[in-house]
Amino acid sequence: MAAVAGGCALSRVLANSLTLADIAAALSTSTSLPPDAQVTSSNSPLDCHAIDLVKLAKLLPSALVVDMEFANDGEMEQWCTQNGVLCLACDALSGYRKEYRLHEVCRSDLFLHNAPVAKILVYRSNLGEPEHYAIIIGNPSFENPVVRLHSSCYTGDLLGSVSCDCRDQLLHTIQFLGGSSGGIVLYISQEGRGIGLANKIRAYNLQTQNSLDTVDANRFLGFDDDERVFLPAARILDELGVSKFQMLTSNPSKVSGMRDHGFTVTKMIPLSVGTHERCVRVLCGLIGGKGLPLPSLVSASLYGYVRFRQEKWGAAVSAGTDDWYHDRYSSVVVQRNVLLLLVVLSVFCIAVSTFVIFRIGKTRTIEPFVVEIEKKSGITTLVNPITVKQYSADEVLGNYFIIEYVRARELYDPNNFQYNYYTKVRLLSSQETYSEFRNWIRPSNPSSPMTLYSDAVSGNLKVRSLQHLSTGNVQIRFSLEFNNHNGSITKRDRIATLSFRYSSLEMNDQDRQSAVSGGAPVSVDSRIKTFVYSPNEIFTVVFNHGYHSFIEFSKGETIKVMAMGDSVHWKVKPVDNKLFIMPLEKEGKTNMLVETNKGRSYAFDLVSKPAGPIARDNNREFDLKGAGLADLSAPSLAKNPNSGEVTIRPNATSKNYVYSASSADETIVPVKTFDDGSLTYFQFYDNNRVIPKVFSVGRHGKRVPCRMLLLKGYVIIKGVHKRLYLDYGKSGVEVVNTVL
Known part of the structure; x- marks a missing residue:
């Protein structure tokens, strides 16, 4: 009769006299067993099955x-x-792994x-x-995805x-896969490289108390260097339908372990992360125990630290890695x-740039700059000067x-x-502007700030x-x-x-009504003006x-809903x-x-009158209330001094233009x-029944849209161009000036 406790021979009488508690105490505390119990080493199938059983239970391998x-039985x-x-049959344990299967129970984002x-x-x-x-x-491709095997580590x-x-x-x-085409992380529950959390803590204690590395501590407890198995990872990949993949690892044993299960590893992608100093002993133990080269995640400074501490730690680094260390360090x-050279060059460039900027941007003190207005008298006093870049004083002062x-006009401050x-x-206003403002802020005006924000305690304008x-x-x-x-x-x-203007004189009407985009009033026709939107105003056109006439809204503003009376x-x-x-009738009136799309509502009164001379007076009912036409001026248009009207006279330059139509639609051929040297004039079929879009064509064929004005039966664009393109739907006409 023989008994083995990690290789211990016992008699049947001794086995009957020992309780299971006594046996557990003897094994866990390393106390001496009875004298007739001998420690032996055996590789018999029964002994191996016993050790596999306790390892499977994450116990000490004893x-x-x-x-x-x-x-009998x-x-x-x-x-x-x-x-x-x-009571457990050996056949059940030997067939345990053969019957091992995994199945998916749930999933979630x-x-x-x-x-x-x-x-x-x-x-x-x-x-x-x-x-x-x-x-x-x-969303990785399952034909050849990137796979990372990660063992759990509490x-x-x-x-x-x-x-x-x-x-x-x-x-x-996770960061690497999230920043690329994706991949799969297999998180396998194999704590402590397969020995379990309790045994891992025992190994930590041996490393701390006895100055052992990871491999020596595992061997002292009776474990192999690595007790992990790759069967769970293989079963999961089988469930996902993956047969070949790229492995994200620096450990060749993982690659060989997956290949042993019939998988094709097409590529090994090294995993590089920073390493804490306390990990050095763990790495040295793994390197010495397995004869592996120092992985790329260890920096050159860590390499020097390892070599300096090698003798003290007793890390058995294989001789074949010295050349690798030297090459890596070099x-x-x-x-x-x-990197140091690039940093020096960068600092030099920044210094030179700073010097040049300060040489170019000379500064001077502008006085006075910031002023304070006394509430009662309106007297302005200097608060403090300020240093600004040259040529920017007027602009900064104007902005102030x-x-x-x-702030004073738009903000309602109860105090x-x-x-x-x-x-x-x-x-800060001209007399007429201030009179309009006084009428606007009256409490009777529903749009006045005093009415809109009458229940406000305080306000702020940013x-x-x-x-x-x-x-x-x-x-x-x-x-x-x-x-x-x-x-x-x-x-x-x-x-x-x-x-606005920089002057002690108040603004005149021309200053206040100057065009927003060009800085000068429209000089083509007094009937064309620019008006500011107001939801409470009805525009008479x-x-x-x-x-043909048109109303142009602000840039990017398009019509969503339109309703007409007639x-x-x-x-x-x-x-x-x-x-x-x-209008299709000579006389008529309707509303629109x-x-x-900007949430604005417009109300128009449309008036139709017979064609004829229109007096240039200040009657606002004869104004076409458009927007955006102010940048088109016509200094060369002739004016009749008797009637004040603009006169357009065709001239011999019409012979300079030739046309090339790209389709059978001749209605858009002018x-x-x-031209008159400053403006170009078009007249289209049937009194401009169809008006195409006009583009100027640059040297490289780039088309730039031209702003158009309809006046006296002519479509007018600014400038004289070598090539123009007229576009209407699927039809197009190229206009070429042969003398330019």
Whole structure:
């Protein structure tokens, strides 16, 4: 009769006299067994099965094996029952792995840092082992995906222990796969390289108390260098339908382990992460125990630290790695020197650039600059000078007063509104502008700030941007915020366009009505003007029978809904931000309502009158209230001094233009084309029944749209061009000036 406890021979009498508690105590505390128990080493199948069984249970690899004889199976079962021993056949243990299967039990989307698209799949075995997981990041191809095998590490992944780099490897893997085409992370429940958490903590204690590395501590406990198995990973990949893949690892044993299960590893992608100093001993133990080269994740400084501490730690680094260390160290030194050279060059360039900028941008003190206005008298005093870049004083000074003017005009402050409205705005406005402002802020006006924000406790105005459109014209964007008595907050966003001048004299009408985009009033015809949108105003527009006109809204503003009172006797067609209108009767009147994509509502009164001379007076009913036409001026248009009308006379330049039509539609071929040296004139078929878009064609064929004006039966564009292109639907005509 023989018994083995990690190789210990016992008699049957001794086995019967020992309780299971005594045996466990003897094995766990390393106390001496009875004198007749001998420690032996055996490789018999029974001994191997016993060790496999305790390893499977994540216990220390020590077992009490007793060779006993029974008369029959009934006697053996009775003895096992009396002594609380589980009866297990060796065949069941040997076939355990053969019957091992995994199946998916659930899946869900997973939201990870550095991996916005991910999902997790949970797998359970048919033998009751711990769960394993597959984390699919991105949308990888399952024909040859990138796969990372990661063993669970409670101390590293969850607690952030610096004794290993498991957490860093996992996070780096997620970041790498999230930033590429994706991949699969197999999270296998094999704590402590397959020995279990309790045995891993025992190994940690040996490393701390006895200065052992990871491999020596595992061997001291009776384990192999690596107790992990690759069967769970293989079963998960089988479930996912993956037969070949690229492995993200620096460990060749993982590659060989997966190949042993019949998989094709097409490529090994090294995994490089930073390493804490406490991981050095772990790495040295793995390197010495397995004869592996120092992985690329270890930096050159760590290499020097390893070599310095090698003798003390007793790390058995193979002799064949010395050359690799030297090459690696030399490579890192070269990279460091190149990096230092780049840093020096960068600092030099920054210093030179700073010197040049300060030499170019000379500064001077502008006085006076910031002023304070006394509330009662309006006397201005200097607050403090300020140093600014040369040539920017006027602009900064103008911006200051523009912001102060907008703040005083648009902000309703219950405590200071009288000073803002009746002193500050008056000092910064012309007389006529201030008169209009006084009428606008009356409490009877429903759009007055005093009416809209009468329940406000306090208000604030923030300037978002201030843009100079041209000389003396600015556009300012600002937001209003009011705190109300009931605790609510009212917010409004506004855009204002202002004309101003640097002078002690008040503005005249020409200054205040100057065009926003060009800085000068429209000089083509007094009937064409620019008006600011107001939801409470009804625009009256007068048209001449037989003439096309259009209303142009602001840039990017298109028509969503349009309704007319009389749609039979009016021809109306919206195109982009323009609304083309032509009356079909000589005399008539109707209304039109327009809703745009910017949430604005317009109300128009449309008036049709017979074509004929139109007096150039100030009657606003004869004004076409458009927008955006101000940048087109015609200094060469002849004016009849008797009637004040603009006269357009065709000239001999019409012979300079030739046409080339790209389709059979001849309606867009100009009937007449000529220029006066500054403007180009077109006249189309049937009194301009169809008006195409006009583009100027550059040297490389690039088309730039031209702004058009319809006047006296002619379509007018600014400038004289070598090549023009007329486009209407699928039809096109090229116009070439043969003398340019």
